[in-house]
Amino acid sequence: MAQDAEQPFKLNVPDADLELLRKKLDLVRLPDELDEAGRDYGVPLADMRRLVARWKDGFDWRKAEAEINVFPQFTRDIEVDGFGSLNIHYIHQKSSVENAVPLLFVHGWPGHFMEAQKIIPLLTTQSSDHPSFHVVALSLPNFGFSEACKKKGFALEQYAEVGNKLMLALGYTEFVVQGGDWGRYIGQRLAYAYGNKSVKAWHTNYPRANPPTLRSNPLSYITSIVTPTTAFERAGIERGKWFQKYGRGYFEEQSTRPQTLGYSLADSPVGLLAWIYEKLVEWTDEYPWEDDEVLTWVSIYWFSRAGPAASVRIYCERVRAEYHDWWSPIPLGISFFPKELGAVPGTWVRTIGNVVQKSVHEHGGHFASHERPEDLAGDLRKMFAKGGPAFGVVSGKSGYA
Amino acid sequence: MTEPSDFTRHPIMANGYEQPFSITVPPEDLELLRKKLEVVTFPDEIEHADWDYGVPLAHMKRLVAHWKDGFDWRKAEGKINAFPQFTRDIDVDGFGTLNIHYVHQRSAVENAIPLLFIHGWPGHFMEARKIIPLLTASSPDQPSFHVIAPSLPGFGFSEAPKQKGFALTQYAEVAHKLMLALGYPEYVVQGGDWGYTISRKLTFMYGGKSVKAWHSNFAPVLFPSFWSNPFLFLAALVTPWTPAERAGLEHTKLFGENEMGYIKLQSTRPQTLGYALADSPVALLAWIYEKLMRWTDEYPWEDDEVLTWVSLYWFSRAGPAASVRIYCETMRAGELKSLTANRSSVPLGFSFFPKENFVVPKLWTRALGNVIYESEHERGGHFAAHERPEDLVSDVRQMFAKDGPAHGIVPGKSGYA
Numbered sequence: 001m002a003q004d005a006e007q008p009f010k011l012n013v014p015d016a017d018l019e020l021l022r023k024k025l026d027l028v029r030l031p032d033e034l035d036e037a038g039r040d041y042g043v044p045l046a047d048m049r050r051l052v053a054r055w056k057d058g059f060d061w062r063k064a065e066a067e068i069n070v071f072p073q074f075t076r077d078i079e080v081d082g083f084g085s086l087n088i089h090y091i092h093q094k095s096s097v098e099n100a101v102p103l104l105f106v107h108g109w110p111g112h113f114m115e116a117q118k119i120i121p122l123l124t125t126q127s128s129d130h131p132s133f134h135v136v137a138l139s140l141p142n143f144g145f146s147e148a149c150k151k152k153g154f155a156l157e158q159y160a161e162v163g164n165k166l167m168l169a170l171g172y173t174e175f176v177v178q179g180g181d182w183g184r185y186i187g188q189r190l191a192y193a194y195g196n197k198s199v200k201a202w203h204t205n206y207p208r209a210n211p212p213t214l215r216s217n218p219l220s221y222i223t224s225i226v227t228p229t230t231a232f233e234r235a236g237i238e239r240g241k242w243f244q245k246y247g248r249g250y251f252e253e254q255s256t257r258p259q260t261l262g263y264s265l266a267d268s269p270v271g272l273l274a275w276i277y278e279k280l281v282e283w284t285d286e287y288p289w290e291d292d293e294v295l296t297w298v299s300i301y302w303f304s305r306a307g308p309a310a311s312v313r314i315y316c317e318r319v320r321a322e323y324h325d326w327w328s329p330i331p332l333g334i335s336f337f338p339k340e341l342g343a344v345p346g347t348w349v350r351t352i353g354n355v356v357q358k359s360v361h362e363h364g365g366h367f368a369s370h371e372r373p374e375d376l377a378g379d380l381r382k383m384f385a386k387g388g389p390a391f392g393v394v395s396g397k398s399g400y401a
Numbered sequence: 402m403t404e405p406s407d408f409t410r411h412p413i414m415a416n417g418y419e420q421p422f423s424i425t426v427p428p429e430d431l432e433l434l435r436k437k438l439e440v441v442t443f444p445d446e447i448e449h450a451d452w453d454y455g456v457p458l459a460h461m462k463r464l465v466a467h468w469k470d471g472f473d474w475r476k477a478e479g480k481i482n483a484f485p486q487f488t489r490d491i492d493v494d495g496f497g498t499l500n501i502h503y504v505h506q507r508s509a510v511e512n513a514i515p516l517l518f519i520h521g522w523p524g525h526f527m528e529a530r531k532i533i534p535l536l537t538a539s540s541p542d543q544p545s546f547h548v549i550a551p552s553l554p555g556f557g558f559s560e561a562p563k564q565k566g567f568a569l570t571q572y573a574e575v576a577h578k579l580m581l582a583l584g585y586p587e588y589v590v591q592g593g594d595w596g597y598t599i600s601r602k603l604t605f606m607y608g609g610k611s612v613k614a615w616h617s618n619f620a621p622v623l624f625p626s627f628w629s630n631p632f633l634f635l636a637a638l639v640t641p642w643t644p645a646e647r648a649g650l651e652h653t654k655l656f657g658e659n660e661m662g663y664i665k666l667q668s669t670r671p672q673t674l675g676y677a678l679a680d681s682p683v684a685l686l687a688w689i690y691e692k693l694m695r696w697t698d699e700y701p702w703e704d705d706e707v708l709t710w711v712s713l714y715w716f717s718r719a720g721p722a723a724s725v726r727i728y729c730e731t732m733r734a735g736e737l738k739s740l741t742a743n744r745s746s747v748p749l750g751f752s753f754f755p756k757e758n759f760v761v762p763k764l765w766t767r768a769l770g771n772v773i774y775e776s777e778h779e780r781g782g783h784f785a786a787h788e789r790p791e792d793l794v795s796d797v798r799q800m801f802a803k804d805g806p807a808h809g810i811v812p813g814k815s816g817y818a
Contacts, residue, residue, distance in 0.1 A: 271677025
């Protein structure tokens with residue numbers, strides 16, 4: 001059903017879907033576990049038992065849904081070259097500051113649009129001391145409450161195209177981008193494809209980078225050789241090695257056989273819960289997850305419009321597409337969090353883009369906007385503040401009243 | 402919630418004696434499966450996906466529909482129970498006692514060669530079902546075998562270990578002690594997949610003394626290493642590849658690029674994966690069926706055949722999650738490197754099947770050890786015992802035949818009447 005204009009959206013999972021989930025939870029069959037396994041083999045059984053029990057009796061999805069619906073949500077159709085029209089879901093929270101900076105927040109996997117929930121109030125709030133933002137947090141196609149793309153080959157270029165066209169459709173002819181995980185790669189593509197046209201600056205908290213080479217980044221290359229790594233960087237590199245050795249199983253499966261995995265994620269709420277919860281714990285910095293918080297997060301995947309199986313296809317399509325080094329001269333801000341996954345020496349990050357700001361933090365991991373919202377919002381405010389390195393990049397939208 | 406998991410270890414009735422065994426899945430387990438199949442949720446699928454992203458949706462829908470209405474587990478169970486099965490307790494150093502399940506089919510030929518058949522993942526003891534009647538048959542023209550096909554610990558109807566660290570040494574120990582308990586102090590071994598790896602470990606631990614010879618249809622070998630095998634290394638450098646070998650290497654390369662996600666996952670986070678495999682028959686079906694299709698040579702799987710295979714995992718004693726731990730424990734024990742680097746002197750027979758996962762030039766396989774028999778086939782893949790039973794049995798018979806290179810290798814058990 002082609003939808004020409006924006007439609008307001010309220011999340012309202014059908015009762016039948018809640019009933020089906022309840023039925024499946026009633027039939028749960030859990031595996032055993034090795035003695036003293038800890039986290040050594042994956043999610044501990046005790047965690048799963050506790051979470052499943054709560055999901056069955058106690059967790060109130062309607063309450064969680066209502067809290068999500070506090071955010072103004074909409075849907076509209078976006079035409080994607082070669083792929084037809086996709087109905088896209090998004091939060092659009094404007095600031096009371098008329099000339100707030102339009103910011104597109106792009107989530108990753110296993111993230112979702114509500115990763116922005118804590119930073120939205122911080123970014124949109126008005127103050128004479130820092131800039132404000134109009135925030136658009138979309139559900140990427142195949143995620144959340146956006147439509148799935150059923151054609152092969154929907155890769156980073158297409159995700160970026162959706163983001164750009166959405167902002168233009170909302171009347172933001174110029175805007176900035178923030179993203180981690182896939183949001184960083186989509187942000188990088190946005191900066192490359194639309195940089196200095198519609199995209200004026202971008203920020204990421206996932207500074208995974210390739211080492212500079214003499215030919216492509218001579219200055220960075222030389223700097224990287226002569227600059228010793230800091231203790232922060234060395235710890236990050238160690239964590240990176242751990243991740244390469246123990247943490248990439250999901251990546252290998254999702255980038256080769258997403259459909260085979262997808263049957264597990266679509267049919268078993270317990271399978272999905274374990275799959276995502278493992279990341280919520282392993283990728284964060286001792287973040288004190290509450291059970292309802294986890295279950296809300298996973299329920300967004302369980303009740304997603306396209307279903308959880310669609311969400312992992314991005315890995316496969318990305319890995320099969322040609323690799324490009326998308327470097328853009330537009331300003332780039334980077335936040336370094338100690339428990340992020342792809343840590344590299346700071347001297348390498350100029351290979352990602354035109355770095356104008358680097359912020360190093362003491363706490364936080366992969367889901368920075370959820371774990372350390374004040375830190376992340378603070379970094380964005382600094383970047384676009386009066387006197388900041390990206391102040392006024394969006395014409396007529398300085399961020400101040 | 403204080404309920405135990407559904408695969409709580411049952412107290413062992415340690416008895417030291419063999420118990421006859423029949424599979425009798427409790428009715429409540431069949432009922433639970435039926436209930437789960439009734440609330441199956443399928444994902445969507447990319448248009449024209451075919452096998453590009455994993456198991457096609459049409460296959461899954463067809464199989465699930467049949468599993469719900471049509472597939473008769475009791476009938477399948479009955480056929481499996483036609484094979485003489487037993488259980489007995491085996492003591493494993495540092496791991497206590499494990500109750501081990503096995504098929505033990507003796508030949509009418511008294512001095513048949515004792516042959517231990519070791520399955521892999523996602524295999525099981527019934528991979529031997531077609532070769533058992535062939536191997537045990539008596540004839541003056543070929544050797545006969547007594548066949549022992551166990552369920553590895555954590556698979557089929559054997560108990561799973563409780564403690565961490567149960568790796569190749571332990572799997573080999575269980576297999577060896579089983580053979581000794583059955584009165585076979587000297588024997589030969591056949592295996593593919595983990596069966597190959599465990600067999601190889603057996604040759605290092607008990608070779609010469611107990612393990613007299615072994616046969617494999619699978620070997621994840623690499624280019625010969627200069628350090629461990631300089632002669633083969635040089636030979637491999639200069640020997641041109643045949644078209645078949647070139648095709649095999651291409652096939653191996655594709656396998657490495659596309660089909661190994663499950664290995665990386667199972668060897669790092671088997672428990673996380675295990676929740677899906679234990680809870681969802683559809684998850685388990687997809688996970689295993691993908692291998693049954695991708696690793697075979699256009700084998701014409703029938704739906705009942707697939708569902709019987711997967712049901713053996715679904716109804717397994719330790720549950721399907723336990724079966725994938727072998728990857729993790731073995732990698733972490735670090736045993737695989739030394740296994741490949743060292744050369745085994747125990748006589749080895751090798752059968753090459755064109756659609757095996759790793760298909761490498763014959764020369765490379767000779768680096769494995771004392772290869773006394775080689776055979777090449779035109780058809781067949783990873784599950785050779787199931788796909789090409791006559792071929793596999795023919796090879797094993799030739800190896801141990803009166804004029805074969807391993808004739809009489811087990812003293813007093815020539816395989817002939």
